[in-house]
Amino acid sequence: MSGLKPLAAALLLTAISLPAHAQQTAPPKEPVRDEFFWLGEINKASTVINSEQGLLDRSLAPKLAKGIAKVIEAGGQPGAKRPSTVITFEPLMIKEAGVEVTLIHAGRSSQDMHATYRAAIMRDRLLLLADQLNRATRTMVDLAATHRDTVVPNYTNGVAAQPNSYGHYLLGLAAGLDRDAQRIRETYARVDLSPMGTTVLNGTSWPLDRQRMADYLGFAGLVENAYDASQIAAADLPVEVGGIVTGIALHVGGFIEDVMTQYAQARPWILLREGGGTTGGGNTYVSSAMPQKRNPGLLNGTREDASTALSLAVGPVFKAHNIPPGMPDAKGAKANSAMTDSATKALQGLDRILKALAIDPERALEELNSDWTASQELADVLMRKYKLPFRAGHHFASEVVDYAKLNNIKPTEFPYAQAQAIYRKAATEMGLAAAELPMSEAEFRATLDPVAIIRNRATSGGPQPAEMDRMLAEAKQRIDRQDTWIKDRRAKIAAGLAKLDADFGTLAKSAN
Numbered sequence: 001m002s003g004l005k006p007l008a009a010a011l012l013l014t015a016i017s018l019p020a021h022a023q024q025t026a027p028p029k030e031p032v033r034d035e036f037f038w039l040g041e042i043n044k045a046s047t048v049i050n051s052e053q054g055l056l057d058r059s060l061a062p063k064l065a066k067g068i069a070k071v072i073e074a075g076g077q078p079g080a081k082r083p084s085t086v087i088t089f090e091p092l093m094i095k096e097a098g099v100e101v102t103l104i105h106a107g108r109s110s111q112d113m114h115a116t117y118r119a120a121i122m123r124d125r126l127l128l129l130a131d132q133l134n135r136a137t138r139t140m141v142d143l144a145a146t147h148r149d150t151v152v153p154n155y156t157n158g159v160a161a162q163p164n165s166y167g168h169y170l171l172g173l174a175a176g177l178d179r180d181a182q183r184i185r186e187t188y189a190r191v192d193l194s195p196m197g198t199t200v201l202n203g204t205s206w207p208l209d210r211q212r213m214a215d216y217l218g219f220a221g222l223v224e225n226a227y228d229a230s231q232i233a234a235a236d237l238p239v240e241v242g243g244i245v246t247g248i249a250l251h252v253g254g255f256i257e258d259v260m261t262q263y264a265q266a267r268p269w270i271l272l273r274e275g276g277g278t279t280g281g282g283n284t285y286v287s288s289a290m291p292q293k294r295n296p297g298l299l300n301g302t303r304e305d306a307s308t309a310l311s312l313a314v315g316p317v318f319k320a321h322n323i324p325p326g327m328p329d330a331k332g333a334k335a336n337s338a339m340t341d342s343a344t345k346a347l348q349g350l351d352r353i354l355k356a357l358a359i360d361p362e363r364a365l366e367e368l369n370s371d372w373t374a375s376q377e378l379a380d381v382l383m384r385k386y387k388l389p390f391r392a393g394h395h396f397a398s399e400v401v402d403y404a405k406l407n408n409i410k411p412t413e414f415p416y417a418q419a420q421a422i423y424r425k426a427a428t429e430m431g432l433a434a435a436e437l438p439m440s441e442a443e444f445r446a447t448l449d450p451v452a453i454i455r456n457r458a459t460s461g462g463p464q465p466a467e468m469d470r471m472l473a474e475a476k477q478r479i480d481r482q483d484t485w486i487k488d489r490r491a492k493i494a495a496g497l498a499k500l501d502a503d504f505g506t507l508a509k510s511a512n
Contacts, residue, residue, distance in 0.1 A: 033124055035333060036082035038117035038217075039089045040072040041497065042196065044504040045216040046104045049209050051507065055106050062511035064104060067097020069508045084333075086110035107199055107206030114331075115195040115230040120217060121333045122241065123191050123493070125340040127486055130184045132344045133248065134482045136351040137177045141475045143354055144170035148468050151450050152269060152364040153373055155261070160373050163450035166359060168463035171471050176251045178475075181482050183244045188489065191237055194219035195229035201326070202226050216500040218493030231326040238316035238336045245313040245343040252346045253306040256299050256353070263296055269364035272296050272356045283356045298356060302349030309342035368450040369412050372401045381447050386438040389430070396426040411448045416441040 047068060051061035071092045075082045083089045087110065093101045144167040154164040194214035197204070203226045210222050223229040262268035272283040274294055287293035316339070320330035368374070378400070379393030399422045404414055423437035439447065446452055457464040461471070 033121065034082060035084035035117050035121070036075050036089070038120050039083070039086065039113065040068070040075070041217060041500060042113055042116060042213075043068050043089075043093065043104060044072075045213050045500055046106075046108065048500070048503045048507055049212050049216075050104060050106060053207070053209055055206060055208075056103055060100060060103070062507055062509075064093075064097045064101045065504060065508035066511040067101055068093055069504075070096045086113050107197065107204035107208045109199045111200045111230040112195050112198045115198075115234045116217070118234060118331055118333045118336070119191055119193070119195060119219075119237070121337060122237065122340070123188065123489075125337050125344075126184055126188050126191060126241065127489055129244075129248075129340055129344050129347075130181065130188075130482065130486050132347040132351075133177060133181055133184070134479055134486065136347045136354070137174055137181070137482075138476075138479050139351050139354045140170050140174045140177070141472065141479060143357070144168075144174065144475075145472050147359060148465070148472070150359060150361045150364070151368065151454055152359070152361075153368050153371070155258070158261075160367070160371050162373050162376065163368050163453055165454050165463035165468065166364075167468055167472075168454075171468075171475060173251065173255055174475055177248075178478055180244060180248050180251065181478075183247065185482075185485060187237070187240050187244060189220070190233075190240070192220045192489070193223045193233075194221070195223045195234070198223065198226035198229040201229075201231055216496050218496035220492070235316075235320050235325070235327075235330045238330050238339070239320055241336065241340060242313040242316045245309050245339055248343045249306040249309040249313065249346055252350045253303055253310075255350065256303045256306070259353070259357075260296070260299055260303075263299075267363060269360045269367055271358050272298060272353070273358050275356075283352075298349065298353055302346060302353060305342065305346040305349050309339070309346050312339040312342050315339060365450065370410055372404060372411055374411060374448045374450050374453055375401050377447050377453050378444075381443075382438070388438075389432075392427065392430040392432060395430055396423050399426050412445070414448075416444060419444055 044065070047056065047061055047065050050056035051058050056064075071089075074080055074092075083092065090102065090105075147166040147170070150166040151163050152166045152169070153160045153162075154169060155161055194210065194217060196213045196217070197208040197210035214220075214222055223233055259270060262270045274284045275282045283296070283298045284294040285297045287295055312335075315335065316330045323329055375397045376394075378397040379390055382388040382393035382396070383390045400414065400419060403409070403418065403422060404411070409415075420437045424434055427433070427435050437444070454463045455465070457467075461467060
């Protein structure tokens with residue numbers, strides 16, 4: 001590849017070194033479990049539990065179960081209506097099983113039934129979000145491993161600040177995504193509680209088996225307080241989920257903006273691999289007027305998705321404030337699902353971006369060596385090895401940088417004799433005895449080497465190879481644990497629903 005230009009070579013190398021999972025198709029979508037689905041499951045569970053608990057005539061239960069099964073089957077047909085409220089679902093049951101079917105409504109209300117399906121739907125959406133977050137994080141960590149030793153500029157306040165390993169930078173971003181994953185797990189534990197059996201707000205005189213209902217619907221436990229169940233938790237949990245969506249959107253948007261700064265440069269060290277040809281489907285697309293432009297459509301589209309997620313995330317806050325407890329404003333399952341799904345979409349875009357990045361290590365090093373991002377190391381070495389007060393060393397380094405920029409001198413070309421003269425002057429200005437620069441010329445130049453700076457870091461959590469290996473291993477372990485957590489929660493829901501299907505099926509088949 002010696003005949004290739006640096007960025008072209010980087011494009012090819014990046015394409016070759018993409019992790020195997022980068023070629024995988026998008027994750028399969030979970031089955032749609034909407035309001036209609038959960039109303040059906042609640043009605044099935046009420047029929048089974050109440051008949052076994054003596055709250056419903058056992059001889060009548062099979063007929064009612066058969067009618068409920070017909071409603072559910074009809075709702076599953078292509079193009080069929082799927083009512084999303086208790087008062088629109090119930091007439092369908094009456095039509096199939098007679099008015100006696102309303103006997104299963106013992107100790108129930110649309111308040112606790114709607115609170116239950118909202119929690120169940122939010123639970124599903126959180127697992128989808130967690131899954132996509134973990135996929136994007138895994139891609140980021142794999143890319144960090146690929147670029148463990150790639151040295152690039154990092155920026156603070158929008159200005160080149162210090163050299164860093166690109167892998168270390170990505171692990172820093174992955175740490176933020178891991179906190180998003182932690183928040184999902186914590187919130188999920190509060191969402192994964194069944195409100196069923198609390199009726200409107202203070203329970204019922206019917207001795208309902210709330211735990212059996214929770215088990216059938218795959219919930220980990222019960223909302224303890226009947227007033228909280230449908231009046232408080234149902235409104236504040238969407239606000240909490242909005243906080244998760246906000247954090248994810250900010251992390252996605254911040255990364256994109258960091259990449260976008262390179263697109264303003266004539267010779268960037270990071271780009272998207274070209275492809276697609278249209279604004280809708282590719283990584284980049286050609287400007288309609290300017291032949292030289294390759295607009296980063298994937299970056300722009302994903303940034304817009306992150307902004308959309310942010311706008312939806314504040315919705316529950318505005319809907320929930322200045323209203324008395326129990327009002328439905330912030331509870332809507334469709335709006336809250338759209339909010340959560342918007343973060344999932346932004347993460348899908350982030351995953352695509354990470355798989356499409358092309359990093360040119362030579363160009364990154366050239367940019368480092370064209371600026372003075374290694375200048376702090378002068379002050380650090382002077383203090384660590386030669387006991388010079390840090391502020392004095394900082395003043396010396398700053399004077400070196402000022403002289404270099406005034407005279408257009410790069411770090412690799414700075415005259416050692418001039419550094420000696422600046423040191424003598426800086427020492428006097430800082431009130432120290434006149435002294436010679438204690439560094440030899442070789443040490444002076446080695447101190448300004450960005451690659452050596454990264455290799456010689458000694459702080460826990462730094463970019464030095466040993467720490468990178470440790471942090472990469474731990475990041476991968478966290479991702480694996482999160483995968484297991486997601487699978488376990490999905491398995492619990494599936495097991496509860498499977499048991500309900502089996503018990504309800506047995507009851508419905510016993511009808512004459």
